[in-house]
Amino acid sequence: MISIIIRTKNEERWITSCLRSVFKQDYKDFEVIIVDNDSTDKTLEKAKEFNVKKIVTCKDYLPGKAINLGVAESVGDYLVCLSGHCIPVNDKWLSGFMENFKDKKVAGVYGRQEPMSFTADFDKRDLSIVFGLDKKIQLKDSFFHNANSMIRRDVWEEIPFDEKVTNIEDRVWAKNVLGKGYKIIYEPQASVYHYHGIHQNGNVERCTNVVKIMGSIEDFSGQHLEIENLNIVAVIPIRGPLQYLKEKPLIGYTIEHALKSKYIKKIIVATDDPQIAEAAVELGAEVPFLRDASLSEEHVDIDQVLEHCLNKIESLGIFPDLLVLLEATFPFRPDSLIDNMIKQMVKKGMDSIIAAKRENKSLWKEKEGQIEQIDEGLTPRKFKEPSFIGLKGVGCVTHPEFIREGTLLGHKIGLYEIDNPYSPIEVRSEEDFKLAEKLIGSWQQQIKQKLNTRSV
Known part of the structure; x- marks a missing residue:
């Protein structure tokens, strides 16, 4: 059996993808133990959604101590060390490691670490230089990396990881085992995605140029989280009363768009109005709670509403990897908008992405009774x-x-960027509804024409 020891500290953004890939391996005889350094986010709640054998807490964190704690709770003859933000590239990761242990003199194997499409240029450079494509057998070189490695249990029992060093516990261990006559192997077939690198300094411009050259040799563009594996939840906040646009509930247009998404797993309507809740469920959304009426006051901002909704959602045991905010007052969305935004965000490693309209006209703001221009003035467009x-x-x-x-x-x-004149139209006032009723038919006709054009 293989025991996989995963070290975590606030890894909620990565742990779902990490564990999903671990549990897809073609080598099935393994157990997973998580050693957590007092995470304050939802790392552990997300981890518990998988068949994790045990979660161990390491309060006074030192890397060697954390690994040793995990190993002490394990039973495997082979021990994998994996960082919680590293994601096995394919289902051959474990078997790629195991192939090397037919030789009894092999104490440990470390695998390749590949950058993601949005990894910083410094880190792309470092990872590509250090973790190459050629397998290596090391008899004297003590380089080893516990972000992605496997070792023999009997060797660990002879030489456990140093619990006093603050870093490079992996290289200290490798030096000791090489001194005992064992071998270390670098196996590029046992590969993980690692979004940050092992050295994080240097000349920015020079590094960028190096990465451009490397990019012409090796394509990093497809290396990102698998969107299909993410738990993406759409939240539609709306207060009463229930309103109609062209004999259809206004919220129905937004729910319809969300239902067309390939990536959204749940659509949750957060409302204080029972009529809206009933209509939303009939239209295909979920309304697991009615939000507090105090959140519908004019002075309450969207941040407060979403924080309340997220707390409610997570209290139900739903832990989203991404949240999609959609407001029902915007009924004119292209069908592709939601999924395109999700793809762009994930592929570029963004924290957040927001729809926006380009504005080339003059822009002004009022500050302390004075009017200030915030664009570039009379510069030609x-x-x-x-x-x-x-x-x-x-x-x-x-x-x-x-x-x-x-x-x-x-x-x-x-x-x-929104490149059509319809989508920015918000429907709130009586005049807004009159305008929207005139436009909604032509907008829907345009959408149908685009669909027909694609199918031809």
């Missing part, structure tokens, strides 16, 4: 840096960790 108007109600995709912190958006934000 073709030479202006573009400005964008955010349309979070049309669509916003973000990570739950930011919602828990009381904010909608993270630090690395992407914009998804």
Whole structure:
């Protein structure tokens, strides 16, 4: 048996993809033990959705101590060390390791670590240089890496990991086993995706140029989280009363768009109105709770509403990897918008992405009674840096960790440009409804024509 020891510390963004890939391996005789360093996010709740044998807490964290704690709870003859943010590339990962242990003199094997499409240039460079495509047998070189490795249990019993060193416990161990006459192997077939690298400094411009050259040799573009494996939940916040657009509930247009998504697993309507709740369920959404009426006051912002909704959702045992915010007051969405936003965000490793409209006209703001221009003034349009108007109600995709912190958006934000005049139209006032009723027919006709064109 193989015992897989996964070390974690606030890995909620990665642990689902990590464990999903682990449990897809073609080598099935294994157990999983998680050693967690006091995670404060939803790492452990997500881990418990899988067949994890045991979760061990390591409060006074040192890398060697954490691994030894995990091994002490395990029974396998072979021990895998895996970081919680590393994702096995394919289902041959474990068997790729095991092939090397036919030789009894092999103490340990470490695998390849590949960058993801959104990995920083420094880290792409370092990972590609250190973890190459050629297998190596090491008799003197003590390089070893416990983000992705396998060792023999009997060798660990003879030489456990040093529990006093603050880092490079893997290289200290490798030096000791090589001194006893064992071998270390680098196996590129046992590969994981690792979003950050092993060295994180250097000249930015030079590194970027190096990565461009490497990119012409090796394609990193397809290396990202598998979107189909993510638990993506759409949240539609709406307060009463129930309103209609062209004899159809206004919220129905947004639910319909969400249902067309390939990636959204659940559509949750967060409302304080029983009539809206009933209509939403009939239209195909879920309403597992009615939100507190106090959250419908004019002064309450969307961050507070979403934080409340996320707490309710997670209390039901639902732990989203991504949240999609859709507001019912925006009925004009292209069918492809939601999935395109999700794909762009995941492939580029963004914290959040928001729909936006390009604006080339003059932009002004009032500050302390004074009017200030915030664009580039009278510069000809073709030479202006573009400005964008955010349309979070049309669509916003973000990570739950930011919602828990009381904010909608993270630090690395992407914009998804809306290039049609319909989608930015918000329907709230009586005049808005009159305009929308005139436009909705022509908009739906355009959508049908596009679908027919694609099918021809």
